[in-house]
Amino acid sequence: xxxxxxxxxxxxxxxxxxxxxxxxxxxxxxxxxxxxxxxxxxxxxxxxxxxxxxxxxxxxxxxxxxxxxxxxxxxxxxxxxxxxxxxxxxxxxxxxxxxxxxxxxxxxxxxxxxxxxxxxxxxxxxxxxxxxxxxxxxxxxxxxxxxxxxxxxxxxxxxxxxxxxxxxxxxxxxxxxxxxxxxxxxxxxxxxxxxxxxxxxxxxxxxxxxxxxxxxxxxxxxxxxxxxxxxxxxxxxxxxxxxxxxxxxxxxxxxxxxxxxxxxxx
Amino acid sequence: xxxxxxxxxxxxxxxxxxxxxxxxxxxxxxxxxxxxxxxxxxxxxxxxxxxxxxxxxxxxxxxxxxxxxxxxxxxxxxxxxxxxxxxxxxxxxxxxxxxxxxxxxxxxxxxxxxxxxxxxxxxxxxxxxxxxxxxxxxxxxxxxxxxxxxxxxxxxxxxxxxxxxxxxxxxxxxxxxxxxxxxxxxxxxxxxxxxxxxxxxxxxxxxxxxxxxxxxxxxxxxxxxxxxxxxxxxxxxxxxxxxxxxxxxxxxxxxxxxxxx
Numbered sequence: 283x284x285x286x287x288x289x290x291x292x293x294x295x296x297x298x299x300x301x302x303x304x305x306x307x308x309x310x311x312x313x314x315x316x317x318x319x320x321x322x323x324x325x326x327x328x329x330x331x332x333x334x335x336x337x338x339x340x341x342x343x344x345x346x347x348x349x350x351x352x353x354x355x356x357x358x359x360x361x362x363x364x365x366x367x368x369x370x371x372x373x374x375x376x377x378x379x380x381x382x383x384x385x386x387x388x389x390x391x392x393x394x395x396x397x398x399x400x401x402x403x404x405x406x407x408x409x410x411x412x413x414x415x416x417x418x419x420x421x422x423x424x425x426x427x428x429x430x431x432x433x434x435x436x437x438x439x440x441x442x443x444x445x446x447x448x449x450x451x452x453x454x455x456x457x458x459x460x461x462x463x464x465x466x467x468x469x470x471x472x473x474x475x476x477x478x479x480x481x482x483x484x485x486x487x488x489x490x491x492x493x494x495x496x497x498x499x500x501x502x503x504x505x506x507x508x509x510x511x512x513x514x515x516x517x518x519x520x521x522x523x524x525x526x527x528x529x530x531x532x533x534x535x536x537x538x539x540x541x542x543x544x545x546x547x548x
Numbered sequence: 549x550x551x552x553x554x555x556x557x558x559x560x561x562x563x564x565x566x567x568x569x570x571x572x573x574x575x576x577x578x579x580x581x582x583x584x585x586x587x588x589x590x591x592x593x594x595x596x597x598x599x600x601x602x603x604x605x606x607x608x609x610x611x612x613x614x615x616x617x618x619x620x621x622x623x624x625x626x627x628x629x630x631x632x633x634x635x636x637x638x639x640x641x642x643x644x645x646x647x648x649x650x651x652x653x654x655x656x657x658x659x660x661x662x663x664x665x666x667x668x669x670x671x672x673x674x675x676x677x678x679x680x681x682x683x684x685x686x687x688x689x690x691x692x693x694x695x696x697x698x699x700x701x702x703x704x705x706x707x708x709x710x711x712x713x714x715x716x717x718x719x720x721x722x723x724x725x726x727x728x729x730x731x732x733x734x735x736x737x738x739x740x741x742x743x744x745x746x747x748x749x750x751x752x753x754x755x756x757x758x759x760x761x762x763x764x765x766x767x768x769x770x771x772x773x774x775x776x777x778x779x780x781x782x783x784x785x786x787x788x789x790x791x792x793x794x795x796x797x798x799x800x801x802x803x804x805x806x807x808x809x
Contacts, residue, residue, distance in 0.1 A: 347708050367708040374701055377749070378576040379756050388698040389709045413756070433709065 299324045300363055300437045300469045301346050305355035308341050315341045317493050318355070323437060328463060328470040328483055330500075333490035339473045340370070342490065343441050346471060363437060366430030366468075370441045372422065374414045382417070382425050383410045392432055403465075404428035405458055420451025427458060431466075438462070441473045456483060552668055553781070559670040559678050560773035560791065563731045563743065566682045568766025569689055570727055571744030572751070572758065573720065576700050580745050581631060582619070585638035586721075587728045587740040589615045591645030594662055594732075598652060605677055605729040612725030615641060620717075642737075665736035665788030667777065674733055681730040685723050692719055697758055734773075735788035742792045747772060750799040753807060768798050 302322035308315050316338040323329045323346075331339045344350045345357050347367055359365075374380055386397045401407045404427040409417065417425060423443055430438055440459065444452045460483055463470055472484070481500045489495040574583050590608045597607025615637060622633045649657065658666070689696070698706045699716050707713050731740050751764035776791030 344704075347704075349704055349707060365708060367705060369702070369704060372702055372705070375576055375578065377752055378700065379752065379758060379761050380701070381756065384757060385701070388694055388701060389705065429705075 299360070301357065301359045301471075303342075303345065303352075303355065303357050306342070306345060306352050306357060307354035308338070308345055308350055309353040310341065310350070314353075315492065316345070316490075319490075319494055320355075321488055321494065321497070323469045323471050325436070325469050326463075326467045327485045328472060329486045329488060330472045330474055330484040331488050331490055332474055333495070335475070337491045339475075339490055340441055343439050343471060343473050347439055360436070364433050364435045366433050366435030366438045368423070368426045368430045368438065368440045368443060370445055371419075372426060376415055380414050381411050382406065382414055385414050385425065386429055386432060389429060390433060396432060397428075400428040400431045403431055403458070403462060405454070418451070419445075420447040420455060423447055423451070423455055424458060427455070427462070431462065435466075435468050438468055438470045439473075440470060442475065443472070444474070444476065459483070552670070553777070555670045555672065555675060556667045556777055556787070557774065559675055560667055560734055560777060561770050562675075562678045562682050563727075563734050564747070564769030564773045565766045566685055566727060567731065567743045567769050568747060568751075568764075569762035570685065570723060571746075571748040571769075572762045572765050573689075573696060573700065574724070574741075574744045575748045575752070576758075577720075579724075580741055581634050581638075583724055583728075583741040583744055585619070585634045585641075586612045586615055586724055587732075587737045588638045589641035589645070590728055590732055590737040590740075591662055592641050592648060593645075593729075594657075595645055595648040595652065598657070603677070605681075605732070608729040608732060609725055611641075612728055613722060616718075616721035616725060620721075661736070662732065663736045663738050664786060665732070665734050665739065667734045667787035667791070668780075670733060678730045678733075681726055685726045688719065688723055692716060696720060735791055739788050739792050742795065743769065743772075746792070746795040746799050750795070750802045753802060753805075768795070768802075772798055 299322035302320075304320050306319040307317045319338075319342060321329070321342075331342060333339050341350060345352060346359075347365060348357070348359070374385070382401075383397060386392070386400065398407070398410075401410055404424045406421060406424045406428055409421055409425065414422070414425070427440075427443070430440075438459075443455055443459065447455060459470070462468070463483075484500050486497060487500050488497040574580055589611050593608030593611035594604040595607070596611060597604035600607065619633065619637060622628075622637075646659075649659065660666075661669070695706070695711050695716055696719075698709070698711060699713055703713050706716075727744070728737070728740055731743060735743050747768035748761065748765040750768050751761050755761040755764055772795035773791050776794035777787060779785055779794065780787045780790040
């Protein structure tokens with residue numbers, strides 16, 4: 283296992299990262315949601331944030347986007363960084379008549395050609411004239427992907443893109459994201475609760491539970507002998523906890539966590 | 549046609565054209581009750597105008613903007629539900645306006661005219677206010693159109709795209725305050741919101757783009773004003789409420805028309 287200990291992180295932002303956080307803490311409504319998070323996303327790299335519900339994954343993504351203010355530490359974006367954001371979900375009020383094409387024009391001055399390209403890239407050309415309220419979950423996610431691509435992003439932030447999308451839609455969506463990554467060479471920060479889905483497409487995994495529990499390459503996790511025992515049936519988010527020794531692995535129930543939410547070394 | 553009738557029609561149609569696009573935003577942003585709250589505070593603005601010896605419309609603008617800012621501040625604290633805060637400010641400011649007006653013993657104002665409008669007494673001076681204010685509001689709305697739509701669809705996305713979301717929201721509130729100030733004379737402070745939301749709601753079913761909904765809302769508004777005024781003259785009915793009844797009838801008829809799909 284070459285999963286690095288969180289308190290000895292590879293902080294050297296070596297290859298000119300797109301965005302990085304240093305000792306980032308975020309307090310929301312008096313609750314400390316994130317503490318001491320140091321991480322970076324490099325060009326062309328896919329970094330996946332993983333962790334249980336309430337671990338602060340979305341909060342970290344929102345801090346990277348500049349949508350929440352750090353209570354301590356800092357977030358630094360490369361000057362002039364273009365960010366494409368794909369939120370978890372988006373509901374447009376039924377009273378607002380809006381086609382997909384029109385929806386895509388709202389965010390920045392753009393041209394019909396660019397919109398057509400983005401629609402093609404996200405695989406939703408046939409939905410161009412549909413009302414946004416009529417889209418399924420998976421269709422809406424791909425329209426949101428097209429929207430994020432319109433800014434010609436250096437960094438894509440995808441917040442649980444597979445939520446509210448059925449299995450077929452997930453495969454299609456991730457194929458699209460993979461395609462975008464290969465063609466555009468942009469960095470991707472991906473929030474997921476399911477490592478299994480995103481595993482093959484991830485360069486680095488950051489396991490979060492209020493703080494960085496550990497981070498490493500997904501292969502390191504998958505080589506572990508207990509990987510198969512766990513991954514066949516259970517929530518993949520537990521996979522990166524494998525290096526812990528403070529909880530047992532029950533073949534019937536997956537991981538039986540120890541105290542402290544089953545996270546490593548406080 | 550009599551002069552007063554021409555002025556009434558000109559004033560009503562001007563307001564209706566303005567209320568179409570702005571009312572569409574009120575509907576899209578689910579701010580009907582917010583509009584109501586602002587307009588209820590207008591009476592306080594009228595009193596303020598009399599006290600300071602300025603045009604009541606200016607007093608209304610000032611009070612509406614102050615209230616809008618107070619609302620933003622109160623909603624940020626999130627200790628009470630938004631509708632509770634709106635309810636407190638709405639009725640609190642309306643009552644404060646009524647009480648303050650009663651204190652001005654020397655002043656004889658036609659309270660009913662402020663509450664329900666007095667469209668047949670529109671003066672040439674009022675028309676100047678309505679058309680200059682309306683032009684400012686429509687120009688502002690046109691300039692901010694795309695960004696206001698973006699903020700209406702999703703504030704986070706707008707923020708990530710670098711839009712000044714808080715400033716845009718404030719600008720929208722200012723536009724609403726401006727409309728309330730100049731529409732008060734036509735339908736009165738109790739009915740202004742209806743002129744904003746009813747034509748827009750009626751237009752929704754027949755349109756497929758935000759712009760066409762806004763335009764059709766203006767057309768419906770003009771129809772309601774003309775029909776309401778004619779009814780008011782013919783049967784000697786109160787003007788403002790007649791216009792609102794006409795708008796509501798349009799909405800009702802529109803929602804009965806079967807649509808394809």
